[in-house]
Amino acid sequence: MKFFIDTADLAQIKEANDLGILDGVTTNPSLMAKVGIKGEAAVFNHYKTICELVDGDISAEVVSTDFDGIIAEGKKLAAIHPNIIVKVPMIKEGVKAIKWFTDNGIKTNCTLVFSAGQAILAAKAGAAYVSPFIGRIDDSGWDGVQLIEQIAGIYSLQGFATEILAASIRSPLHIVKCAEAGADVVTSPLESILGLLKHPLTDIGLAKFLSDAKAFK
Numbered sequence: 001m002k003f004f005i006d007t008a009d010l011a012q013i014k015e016a017n018d019l020g021i022l023d024g025v026t027t028n029p030s031l032m033a034k035v036g037i038k039g040e041a042a043v044f045n046h047y048k049t050i051c052e053l054v055d056g057d058i059s060a061e062v063v064s065t066d067f068d069g070i071i072a073e074g075k076k077l078a079a080i081h082p083n084i085i086v087k088v089p090m091i092k093e094g095v096k097a098i099k100w101f102t103d104n105g106i107k108t109n110c111t112l113v114f115s116a117g118q119a120i121l122a123a124k125a126g127a128a129y130v131s132p133f134i135g136r137i138d139d140s141g142w143d144g145v146q147l148i149e150q151i152a153g154i155y156s157l158q159g160f161a162t163e164i165l166a167a168s169i170r171s172p173l174h175i176v177k178c179a180e181a182g183a184d185v186v187t188s189p190l191e192s193i194l195g196l197l198k199h200p201l202t203d204i205g206l207a208k209f210l211s212d213a214k215a216f217k
Contacts (some may be wrong), residue, residue, distance in 0.1 A: 001179050002056075004187035006167065008032045008046060010053065012190040017054055020194075024056035026109070026131075026167065026187040044080055048090030051081035052194055059109045059129070061087035078106045085109045085128060090118045095125050109165065112137070112208040119151045122162035129185065134178070135168035144168070145177040152182030172196045 002023035008031040016022045027050070030045040032038070037046045037148045047060050060080070062073040070093060073131045074086040078101075082093045086101060088094045098108045102125065109129040110122035114137060132151065134144025148166055155162060166178040169188035172195035 001183055002185040003193065004056075004059075004070070004165070004185055005193065006031070006169070006187040006189055008035045008037060008050070009190075010035075010049065013050060013053055016190055016193055021193075022054060022056065024058060024083075024187075025050055025054055026059040026087070026165070028061045028111075044076070046081050047077070047084065051083050054083075055130075056083065057085045058083050058108075059085045059087040060109075061111065065089070065091060065093060066097050067093045067100075070094060071100055074101055074106060074108075079141070087111050087131075088127075090114075090122065095121050098122065098125040100126050110172065111167070114147075116150045116154060119162075119164075120154065120158075120160075123155060123158075123162040127162050129163050129165040131167040131187075133167045133168035134166055134174065135170040137168075145174070145181050148183050149177055149181040156182075173196075176180075 004024040004026050005013055006026045008027045013025060032043055037043055051058050060077040062070050064070045064073050077086050078084050081161050085107045089100050090110050090112050098110060101108050107128040108160045109131055110127040111131045113119055113130050113132045132147050137144035137147060151164055161173050163184035165185040165187060166183040169192050172192050175186050175188060175192060
């Protein structure tokens, strides 16, 4: 399973990349605004910087909702760097755009997916990635990880090449559960990635080792 970090914060991206386990980055307009990046020129420059930091797929989201707007914006984003993946919303015009991008050699990430039916449409249109938002599904009272498992089963049965990118991760446990459910990729905040490092028995064991090692000095 590939690890992406879901942020536009360069310091967090570098920290995750320095771990040696980072495969890519996902961003969106909200994450850009959170770090004070506003305006098309600034956003595009920020994407370029991220691409120079991380050797992997970088999802860059369109903000248009009409077909022509999505295509025009997506072409500009794809021109920034070969590793850019155009992030397109799961709407009718978005599915049409995903098909156009696929036919024209531009890879896409279909975002805001909340059902298996939507995931099927994204795969049929040729999306490189489909992003189910499992945390938001949990918030609505349903099981987000179960959706990952359902999509994985359908894709395997039908032979779809689209990769399942589990998004809206809320905890280290989410990451583990997504791995069990068959996600190809998980994108999460740095906090959840670092949370995988932690276990109280590791802390206790290390403290004991260090204490015993003092006897040899």
